[in-house]
Amino acid sequence: MRTIKKYPNRRLYDTQASAYVTLAEVKKLVMNGAAMVVRDAKTGEDLTRSILLQIILEEESAGVPMFSEAVLSNIIRFYGHTMQGYMGSYLENHVQSFMDWQSKLGANPQALSPEVWAQFMQWQNPLMQNMFSGLANPSQNVMAQMQEQMQKQIQKNAEQMLGVLGLRT
Known part of the structure; x- marks a missing residue:
């Protein structure tokens, strides 16, 4: 399971790649079927759903939306x-x-x-x-x-x- 940490400055850190990643890069991981979890770096709270919803929101706002x-x-x-x-x-x-x-x-x-x-x-x-x-x-x-x-x-x-x-x- 790939762990991505979200810091208070809103930056996402991929612990496997040891690098900061963008939301677009997290989307690529999802598209490639990578098993992952996004955790708050300070509290350890699971933020995966909110990050996935954020990706959906960006996709819906840009280009052709999937949902009417x-x-x-x-x-x-x-x-x-x-x-x-x-x-x-x-x-x-x-x-x-x-x-x-x-x-x-x-x-x-x-x-x-x-x-x-x-x-x-x-x-x-x-x-x-x-x-x-x-x-x-x-x-x-x-x-x-x-x-x-x-x-x-x-x-x-x-x-x-x-x-x-x-x-x-």
Whole structure:
């Protein structure tokens, strides 16, 4: 596991390379699949998520954003919602399924232009249907978990209400 320390002056220090690195260099590590953690140099606190979010923010602000305002708004709406935990796993499962599917194609993500991708999708409709059918399983599993959690919460609330009314058996 590669450790990067973040100092109070906002500089990032790669302990493996024994050198200061930029956010762009940390992005390259992520793109290359390097396992890493970013820690506060003083407290040791794990700052990996905040650094990754900072990279996403920079990517979204420069060039062509991946997420529309509607998608970002919907993601924000899940914070504090009873389904917050499931939304994260739902997104994670689908992104992972897409990555697995892409690796099965043996495609370099930079090599596929939108035009080439559109042509490929048109030529491969039956194949794509079979590949994407595998995406339904993570969705079904997440939905089943969500339904189960909702049923448990409804049952718990009903028991509490009956207890308050003195009707608990």
